[in-house]
Amino acid sequence: MEADQTRIILNLGRANGRGDGAGRIDEPGQRGGGRRFVGGDAPGRTQIQRNPEKLLKMLVSTPSFNASEIIIATGHGDYPARSYFVPIVAADRALHTDMERGFWGVLDRTNVWNGLRIFNRGGHGSLGFEFHDALIQEVMQRYSLATIEEIVGKHVLFIGKPRITTGDSFMMSIINSNHVALADPLRP
Structure with missing residues (x-):
């Protein structure tokens, strides 16, 4: 191509x-x-x-x-x-803040903070992804997931614009299920 x-x-x-x-x-x-x-x-x-x-x-x-x-x-x-495509592990707050990009890789953890589902790969400096409840339901239905935690361990592509929060975290809100793609690592 x-x-x-x-x-x-x-x-x-x-x-x-x-x-x-x-x-x-x-x-x-x-x-x-x-x-x-x-x-x-x-x-x-x-x-x-x-x-x-x-x-x-x-x-x-x-x-x-x-x-x-x-x-x-x-x-x-x-x-x-x-x-345009940035491996999640290479996401850099100095290079990728407020710029639309496609962040991809395999997520290795999730938690809930302040009512939001957060997915990310590391500590404070790494890029985190916020999901609201309505989006969680859409993604679960679209990909036939029993729980949203099943995203952990899958290949993902999230499209959006990361930002620096007031708490100095590097985060990206996922606001539309069309900005999300999942694939099983065994079946790309």
């Missing part, structure tokens, strides 16, 4: 909380599969839409994708995959 100058359009779905799954672009010049050829029929420049689930599968199954120059087109600009 990098050699073909493919541009991936981030599809976060419709406002009702469910994307169309295929991420199709209904425009002239489309040849199926959510792929549109730009500049006539020149196959060297394509655009495809991908939802977070498909992007997570690419991140897990193709390690070179995370380091690639493939452009990820978002509502906030275009970014090379290498700078």
